[in-house]
Amino acid sequence: MTSTTDDAPSGPTAPGAGAPGRTGLRALLRGSAGIAVAMGVMNVATYAFQMISARLLGPADYGVLAPLMALLMVVAVLQLGLQATGARRISADPEHVAQIERVVLGVTYRAALGLGALMLVLSPVVMVVLRLDSMLPAVLLAVSAVPLTVMGGQAGILQGERRWLPLGMVYLGMGVPRVVVGTLCLLVSPTETAAMLGVMIAMFVPALIGWFALRRPRDEARHSEAHTRRPVAREAVTASLALLAFFVLSNADIVVARNVLDDHDAGLYAAGLILTKAVLFLPQFVVVVAFPSMSTVEERRLALLRSLGLVAALGVAATLGAWLLSGLAMVFVGGQEYADVQSRLWLFAVIGTLLAMLQLLVYSVLARRGTRSAYLVWLAVLVLVAAAAATASLSALVLVVIAVDATLFTALLALSLHRLRDPA
Numbered sequence: 001m002t003s004t005t006d007d008a009p010s011g012p013t014a015p016g017a018g019a020p021g022r023t024g025l026r027a028l029l030r031g032s033a034g035i036a037v038a039m040g041v042m043n044v045a046t047y048a049f050q051m052i053s054a055r056l057l058g059p060a061d062y063g064v065l066a067p068l069m070a071l072l073m074v075v076a077v078l079q080l081g082l083q084a085t086g087a088r089r090i091s092a093d094p095e096h097v098a099q100i101e102r103v104v105l106g107v108t109y110r111a112a113l114g115l116g117a118l119m120l121v122l123s124p125v126v127m128v129v130l131r132l133d134s135m136l137p138a139v140l141l142a143v144s145a146v147p148l149t150v151m152g153g154q155a156g157i158l159q160g161e162r163r164w165l166p167l168g169m170v171y172l173g174m175g176v177p178r179v180v181v182g183t184l185c186l187l188v189s190p191t192e193t194a195a196m197l198g199v200m201i202a203m204f205v206p207a208l209i210g211w212f213a214l215r216r217p218r219d220e221a222r223h224s225e226a227h228t229r230r231p232v233a234r235e236a237v238t239a240s241l242a243l244l245a246f247f248v249l250s251n252a253d254i255v256v257a258r259n260v261l262d263d264h265d266a267g268l269y270a271a272g273l274i275l276t277k278a279v280l281f282l283p284q285f286v287v288v289v290a291f292p293s294m295s296t297v298e299e300r301r302l303a304l305l306r307s308l309g310l311v312a313a314l315g316v317a318a319t320l321g322a323w324l325l326s327g328l329a330m331v332f333v334g335g336q337e338y339a340d341v342q343s344r345l346w347l348f349a350v351i352g353t354l355l356a357m358l359q360l361l362v363y364s365v366l367a368r369r370g371t372r373s374a375y376l377v378w379l380a381v382l383v384l385v386a387a388a389a390a391t392a393s394l395s396a397l398v399l400v401v402i403a404v405d406a407t408l409f410t411a412l413l414a415l416s417l418h419r420l421r422d423p424a
Contacts, residue, residue: 059267081240086156108153279352315353
């Protein structure tokens with residue numbers, strides 16, 4: 001799709017023409033490859049913050065922070081639902097981009113304030129369920145949900161308009177400030193409350209970048225009833241519920257671990273999940289780049305298969321690395337304080353690979369406007385919680401998670417290929 005903004009230079013008069021070095025760099029930053037780089041930096045920064053937190057807090061305290069961060073990822077499904085809705089609508093109907101942008105932002109601001117208020121009301125529940133010493137970390141998490149959700153609507157508009165450079169800056173704003181501000185807060189006070197304060201402050205950075213990128217008013221020349229507030233909100237809710245199922249599945253185990261394992265083993269499990277999240281986040285750029293093709297009737301089956309192949313290859317490489325270089329991997333999950341989990345690190349990489357492929361399948365469902373597959377994910381959540389609650393050791397919990405995720409992946413892949421067997 002041709003960009004609807006001034007961000008993409010065109011023709012020989014593009015800025016930097018005649019300067020091959022500058023042109024090549026701009027082409028990289030403005031293209032989909034730039035998104036891969038930006039998301040790679042974001043994921044490395046996010047991973048670095050988890051690693052630093054694990055080292056500064058120790059197993060017991062990090063076992064408290066990990067479920068808070070997992071809950072923040074679950075809360076982020078509304079952000080992702082808004083992003084998917086904005087990106088899909090603008091890509092499919094660029095003639096109404098001004099109206100879609102206005103409506104998506106309006107829905108986003110209302111959703112952000114509503115979600116923040118809800119999380120604030122539920123702060124006492126979060127404190128009890130996660131066994132926090134005070135309610136303050138839960139309150140900080142509730143405030144973090146507001147800019148995080150706002151960023152989702154902004155990113156969806158930028159993605160739909162193919163404005164890769166500002167979208168890449170938003171992704172960088174998601175990762176780099178978290179590791180910088182979060183680490184400073186932890187150095188001042190090595191507690192889960194200080195870590196959540198750093199996360200909350202950092203969350204406002206990508207929202208400010210998104211606001212700056214979209215600050216220019218648009219001339220709304222066309223209007224369509226298909227892009228009014230109600231259908232946009234309905235699609236965002238539908239997409240968010242499908243993504244919620246996936247994120248509950250990918251984060252339920254740490255909450256169960258916090259309740260069925262002792263503090264030390266729960267901390268070890270949380271450290272292993274640092275590697276899981278790294279493997280899950282590694283191929284996220286594949287989803288961003290493949291989403292438009294998976295939305296196209298003629299391309300969606302091939303796009304899904306190629307993307308799954310790439311994600312699987314990255315996952316296999318990460319799993320082999322965690323197995324053969326487990327000593328080196330320990331450096332990145334917290335050091336020798338977590339040595340008891342070293343022999344099992346490759347299993348956590350397997351979990352990350354399965355989750356990455358499941359995530360791609362869920363986005364494939366959203367791209368073709370399907371939602372029934374989400375029921376299978378919710379069923380897997382129930383099975384996982386029930387089976388994991390009956391475990392009494394770290395190893396047993398890991399094997400249960402792998403079994404449930406692998407079974408769900410097989411079922412979803414078979415269902416998706418069946419639905420996509422006819423391109424029409």
